[in-house]
Amino acid sequence: MSNVTTREGRPDLPMQGVPQPGREQVLNLPRVHISQHPVMVHKMTALRNKHTPPPQFYRLVKEIGSLLAYEATAQLDLVEKVIETPLESMTGYKLAGGIGITPILRAGLGLAEGFREVLHDVQIWHLGLRRDEHTLQAMEYYNRMPHNVDFQICYVVDPMLATGGSAIDTVNILKEKGVRRISYACIIAAPYGLLKLRQAHPDIDIYIAALDERLNDYGFIVPGLGDAGDRQFGTF
């Protein structure tokens, strides 16, 4: 982070002087769900701790992904299913099909695994976006969206909502492709990126494990957890 420099060797501070909303200004935005679950709060502290090594960090991202999935799937459609219990037959319910998950590579991979452990029958639509650390603009480098996106819902998952650029671009890509219903889930959001995403896409639900204070001058979330991709995959 502190070694981010321009080619001329000067520090590059893309968020320096940029006005940012405070937490209180985004706490009550419509269709924004911030987890209050004590198990989530507990796991978040372990995740943020700089002494948590990559294997444990990845496992925590997956577990937090499963907890987020549980909260984000409360409105999913069900269809009837007749089954036999050991005593008699009954009509139960199963999840209606057509669930897509779009992890924003790379850091979204662990979250997608957590979602998959809860939902099982899903398609994974990988999308690679990388944030240029000097300009903070997201650049697309990989796209495995299928031809048929006539699905019930697609969940976009990415641990960090910082300036909001990666999330906004991803939702734009899914909408241009024709995806009808989109939800977004992240682990940590900065108020700045959350407000941008809410304004750009007022029609999506947003699920967050923790809302942090602000972005620092480099565009990193504070207190945050550092670089979610590097910490999952050990590439420091």
Ligand SMILES: O=P(O)(O)OC[C@H]1O[C@H](OP(=O)(O)OP(=O)(O)O)[C@H](O)[C@@H]1O
């Ligand atoms: O809200 P934004 O300002 O767009 O920043 C958030 C993005 O930055 C991180 O990815 P990164 O570019 O570091 O790629 P990585 O997953 O390969 O590490 C993160 O996982 C988000 O995708």
Ligand SMILES: O=c1cc[nH]c(=O)[nH]1
């Ligand atoms: O704090 C941040 C911001 C963007 N991406 C990360 O991985 N961490």
Ligand SMILES: [Mg+2]
């Ligand atoms: Mg990264």
